[in-house]
Amino acid sequence: MSNDEELCLNKIRKGGIDREEGISELFELYSLPFKRYFIKHRLSAADADDLVQESFINIVRYCSTFRNECEIRIWLWKIARNCMLTFFRKQKAPHEEIDGYSETIPDPKTCVDPGPTLEDCVKRAFLRFSEQDHERAEMLTLATIQGWTTKELAELLGRSLGATREYISQCRKHFKPFLDVCRDYI
Amino acid sequence: MYAVTISDDEKWLEKLSGRSDDTAPEEEDVQAKTLRSVMKQQYQSEMDAMGKPDATQLERLLERCRNERLLEPEQQTRKWWQAYWLPELASVAAICLLVIVGVNVIGEQKGTVPNETVYRGGSDFAIALEKRVAYPAKSAAKLQSEFEAAGASVMIYQVDDVWRVTIDLDLPYSDAIQKLLNQYEIPAIEDKQLRLEYKKDVGQS
Numbered sequence: 028m029s030n031d032e033e034l035c036l037n038k039i040r041k042g043g044i045d046r047e048e049g050i051s052e053l054f055e056l057y058s059l060p061f062k063r064y065f066i067k068h069r070l071s072a073a074d075a076d077d078l079v080q081e082s083f084i085n086i087v088r089y090c091s092t093f094r095n096e097c098e099i100r101i102w103l104w105k106i107a108r109n110c111m112l113t114f115f116r117k118q119k120a121p122h123e124e125i126d127g128y129s130e131t132i133p134d135p136k137t138c139v140d141p142g143p144t145l146e147d148c149v150k151r152a153f154l155r156f157s158e159q160d161h162e163r164a165e166m167l168t169l170a171t172i173q174g175w176t177t178k179e180l181a182e183l184l185g186r187s188l189g190a191t192r193e194y195i196s197q198c199r200k201h202f203k204p205f206l207d208v209c210r211d212y213i
Numbered sequence: 214m215y216a217v218t219i220s221d222d223e224k225w226l227e228k229l230s231g232r233s234d235d236t237a238p239e240e241e242d243v244q245a246k247t248l249r250s251v252m253k254q255q256y257q258s259e260m261d262a263m264g265k266p267d268a269t270q271l272e273r274l275l276e277r278c279r280n281e282r283l284l285e286p287e288q289q290t291r292k293w294w295q296a297y298w299l300p301e302l303a304s305v306a307a308i309c310l311l312v313i314v315g316v317n318v319i320g321e322q323k324g325t326v327p328n329e330t331v332y333r334g335g336s337d338f339a340i341a342l343e344k345r346v347a348y349p350a351k352s353a354a355k356l357q358s359e360f361e362a363a364g365a366s367v368m369i370y371q372v373d374d375v376w377r378v379t380i381d382l383d384l385p386y387s388d389a390i391q392k393l394l395n396q397y398e399i400p401a402i403e404d405k406q407l408r409l410e411y412k413k414d415v416g417q418s
Contacts, residue, residue, distance in 0.1 A: 196222040
């Protein structure tokens with residue numbers, strides 16, 4: 028996938044008709060994942076569309092300054108995430124712990140219905156976790172889907188490696204109470 | 214030198230992202246693998262529910278790029294064949310126009326001088342000698358009779374306001390022909406066919 032992104036970015040850098048082609052191809056690859064990411068952060072579909080557009084504008088605007096300091100896909104996601112954080116700041120909406128993390132461990136009482144199988148149990152546990160802590164749940168999902176390393180996650184979150192390890196530890200710690208109920212299936 | 218150790222939490226993340234085959238306590242391993250599978254299924258079903266990228270949104274994005282001068286407007290609406298073919302066509306058209314204008318200008322300079330009473334024109338076969346006179350038909354007829362009297366074959370035909378005279382001559386020119394050529398101040402072209410045009414001279418009418 029990284030090759031596709033590199034090809035798109037090269038076309039965008041070239042300008043002219045190549046740029047339009049590069050933008051269109053990158054839009055094909057990233058518009059829906061970005062939109063889903065924004066909606067997962069409880070934004071409306073209209074706001075999500077606006078943020079997708081904003082993200083792409085920034086990608087086009089700044090692609091010439093990208094010097095492969097990190098993986099292209101990380102750079103793209105970083106732009107999308109920064110657009111969202113800027114939006115939240117402008118809206119002054121309570122976006123919870125999007126740029127930090129809560130020390131409050133979720134109440135395991137919420138995990139009362141484990142479901143018939145281990146997979147059902149884990150699914151329900153993760154959904155409940157997402158409801159309570161959508162930012163961490165989403166970050167875990169993206170790390171899983173995109174196959175991100177700790178270093179790449181650090182790049183995306185704009186944190187040091189140490190801080191990112193702590194972030195991962197907190198994600199796990201916060202998710203654990205939801206998952207405990209599934210131990211009976213193993 | 215310190216060995217870089219990976220914490221349990223990082224190993225857990227590696228397991229979720231499918232990059233680790235390390236043996237782990239069975240319970241954690243099963244949970245992590247199940248969680249990975251659940252997240253992938255959940256993600257895929259959400260993406261499927263979103264459908265395909267919105268073409269309207271893409272158009273909106275491209276339009277904004279044009280407005281913000283991130284895209285060049287001229288190149289946006291062109292298809293590939295327009296992008297490569299039209300500039301070529303424009304170049305060819307421009308060259309053709311230059312050639313046509315050039316030929317007309319040169320032709321006009323060589324062939325026509327208003328109010329001139331002498332024969333003008335090129336020395337080759339393609340360009341006729343031209344003369345502006347008050348009565349083109351009368352002048353052509355007089356030329357015809359005199360050259361025919363000198364032994365030449367003459368043909369006249371009219372196109373619009375122009376009387377074209379074609380005189381077939383034998384080389385070398387006879388004295389009588391040479392005398393007529395001198396009389397009419399027709400430049401010697403040393404050719405078997407002499408082509409002349411009589412046009413109406415508005416200044417002499």
